[in-house]
Amino acid sequence: MATASRALNGSDRSVKEANRARVLAAADELGYSANVAAQAVARGRQRGVTLLVKTMPDDYANPMVAGVVEAARREQLPLNLIVAGTDSSDLVREVNAARGQRAEIVMTIGGRQIGDRGTPALVSALQRYEAEGGRVVLITQAGLPFDTVSYANSQGAHELAQAMVELGYKKFAILGGYPNGMTQRDRTRGFLDGLAEHNLTVPADRIITGDFTRSAAYVATGDLVRRGIEIDAIFAVNDAMALGALTFLRDAGIPSSQIAVAGFDDIKALRDVTPSLTTVHLPWDDVAAEALSLATTARPDEPRLSVVSGHVVVRASTPPRT
Amino acid sequence: MATASRALNGSDRSVKEANRARVLAAADELGYSANVAAQAVARGRQRGVTLLVKTMPDDYANPMVAGVVEAARREQLPLNLIVAGTDSSDLVREVNAARGQRAEIVMTIGGRQIGDRGTPALVSALQRYEAEGGRVVLITQAGLPFDTVSYANSQGAHELAQAMVELGYKKFAILGGYPNGMTQRDRTRGFLDGLAEHNLTVPADRIITGDFTRSAAYVATGDLVRRGIEIDAIFAVNDAMALGALTFLRDAGIPSSQIAVAGFDDIKALRDVTPSLTTVHLPWDDVAAEALSLATTARPDEPRLSVVSGHVVVRASTPPRT
DNA sequence: ATCCATAAGGGAAGCGGTTTCCGCGGGTAA
């Protein structure tokens, strides 16, 4: 048995070639496939990365997830995608499950909420997992004591604001997503800061918070228009919401020259909409690759933070304002 | 240990309430979380469904995947998404891995290729897995000896063809996807059959096969137009391709009144494009729910086949032809 | 010819659980 075990997987002990061949032949003949669970028990660890996401979209793909999947493929790391649920307690549950699985690497994607009461529980679950030898990498906002890759939300939004002001826009509304979402808040703030540099502000009643979805944005834009609020541009904190806004405006027959729309993320689907959407491009594949590289290098004493920055892409949805 | 084990998970043996409470309290204090791998070894089976997909899209979400994820959540079944790769040998590898995992249910999404040399290997891997007590459900074309849910590709395309003829279209091109893909072939055939009932045909040079992607469709449509082929409508075998075609036509300034486009699937993202796309709606959530229900009911002697049918949705991309 | 390092095989002890089986105590029926 010992020899067979050594022959069938990369052990550091060598097996005489003849025996290895015999083992392999027998395994093949018997259709043997290792019981991974038993391996995990014996080894005390399950190879691969467990990717925890909150939801599985049914409309637009999440480019980060796609990026991580692809990066893991390249590294030949088994990838195990778990859709946890939106609550932070769901996340805790899944982290514990991963701990029970003795997973090698746990990676989470998804923003945190400000003042989420579940955060301490999540942190301690992750710390416990780490204490038992796991590696954790967060793709989200900085601030938790783990290796993190995040992206320049506030800077990107800031630059977008600049760009839009230069295009001649003055009266903005903001579709801000969940009021407590950190990503949304950073983007909103960055945008407001960018405007502030040009002495522009956005009245509170034009900063709409709520659901973080395309449909919610559609409805919210409708409200905005119906309330007769005078605006010349809408900034949505992500592309999915921007598309919702765009579609509402189109359905209502309002052209971009009257109300422009800009988003954030530069998801692939933007290629297929009209007008093409102005947005902040983020290099999602880099984010994913960076996350994996953090995960596969030795853990440093201090948690590392890697920030990936984006850049503004001006397209047809924000024509120059004459 | 025995008592603890019985207290911590649903065993059929009862534990005195006082002891159960003590066990739970201790577990809580110690931050105990069961080693799932060890459980899998001891029980000989790992609860939950392993969902095998070929790829993870980075543009439009796969509604089937979203549906299965959601359905599994509802059933409280742990769901484990594995992105295998496009080759059928990749699928075999992952089936064997699932076998090694002693996974309870394996579900695969994704079309088969006609005459794929890997199919026998896949079938035997799945059979072996089933022989060891696993349940397999395929979401794909019928024809393999396993419980299968498939959707009415050919019927839907047939009806779409009817509808388009009624709208006044006569000269079609077809973006047919992979030449050997069964889904694509069924849809193409169904469409041609529908046309045939009205004595219409599509010359071979207007049935374009190739990549199954949005980008490939964009390029292919360009070729079609450049070759100066006279058509009044394009049928793409899925929505992603249809969107590629649509976007090309828009970029080229060709309106729907000149060349119409129809797709297949009715993915959510269609809401956000202009013109809105005519397509065949498929109830993806039903497909997913059906698959899960096949998986969780006792296995019958004969493999079951459940066919979900769709219906045509006419939208702006195929205006009535005057 | 002797010694020692090294390669390689194999027995057996885990890994962390589950489950069978045995035994004990107490309640119920005769």
Add this chain to the structure above:
DNA sequence: TTACCCGCGGAAACCGCTTCCCTTATGGAT
């Protein structure tokens, strides 16, 4: 009282591997 059954705790076997450790064989250096 006595016999029997049932509920429940705990010892130990077992799940399918990995790996430690012991042993033997081999070959080069002295």
